Amino acid sequence: MYREWAPDPAIAGRVTCLWTSTADSATTSLVVPDGCVDLIWGPDGPQVAGPDTGPKPVRMSPGDRYVGIRFRPGAVGEVFGVPVEALRDLRVPLAELGVLPELTVETMQEALTVQLRTAPGPDPAAPAIAAALRTGRSVAEVARDLGLGERQLHRRSLRAFGYGPKTLQRIVRFQRALRLARRGTALAEVAVASGYADQAHLANEVRRLAGVPLGRLLNRQ
Structure with a gap:
């Protein structure tokens, strides 16, 4: 439980x-x-x-x-x-x-x-970095929107989250997809709303990050 x-x-x-x-x-x-x-x-x-x-x-x-x-x-x-x-x-x-x-x-x-x-606190820009990456825009676009260079964004993402912006983007996108799927949203809609190219892209990413198909992952929750 x-x-x-x-x-x-x-x-x-x-x-x-x-x-x-x-x-x-x-x-x-x-x-x-x-x-x-x-x-x-x-x-x-x-x-x-x-x-x-x-x-x-x-x-x-x-x-x-x-x-x-x-x-x-x-x-x-x-x-x-x-x-x-x-x-x-x-x-x-x-x-x-x-x-x-x-x-x-x-x-x-x-x-x-x-x-x-x-203790040394977190980067105050961390929420904005995660939110911007969650929109599905490219790392270059996010860096530009935040007024950062790509290398600077990478350093700050690594320091705040433990991994670079590309990995962070995959994870926040994956978590958004899980939230939508748990609400009963159709998987094709989940894929589009979460920034995946299509449902197959969503399925492949879930397997990479979770090690199991999305349906089995949802049944575990």
Whole structure:
């Protein structure tokens, strides 16, 4: 069972939600790219889940419980003491990063509130970068619209999100497609509205980013 709830208002500007997932039976949960960074408590202790570029299957035994705090895309900054690109596609034990005390689920929001005040913050342009790329315009067009050179956009995207603008664009487009498909939108319409060339392009991208067909991915949600 999975559920989400809103974070404390003190961290809501940087954190999109808190969540918990509990396995009633042996199962494999599929984590797909969403541009986010999570701090997670699970059977192996607290760890940081960096921004993913591909699917991450998580095997869960009956009774396993995970609790997490999810940062908004581009909002993590250096709260964990390292650039976000250093966490890309990784799961790093919190103790190895050495920037936060041995947190518990009960104390995590209070401790993060303090850390967020002192750690280097996110790029204030990150939301605008993600929003512009979500429209489907080319990286060159987005850079021009934001008043940036393409190399500068690449550096800022890498620093804020953990990957360059082309990868970020694929991920935000993929997430938009998932949201529309979950609402019951016809897949041909999903493809057009999300900026794909056609439904086949959508299907291929979903397989690359999620590792499974869209129908199977939707059934997992």
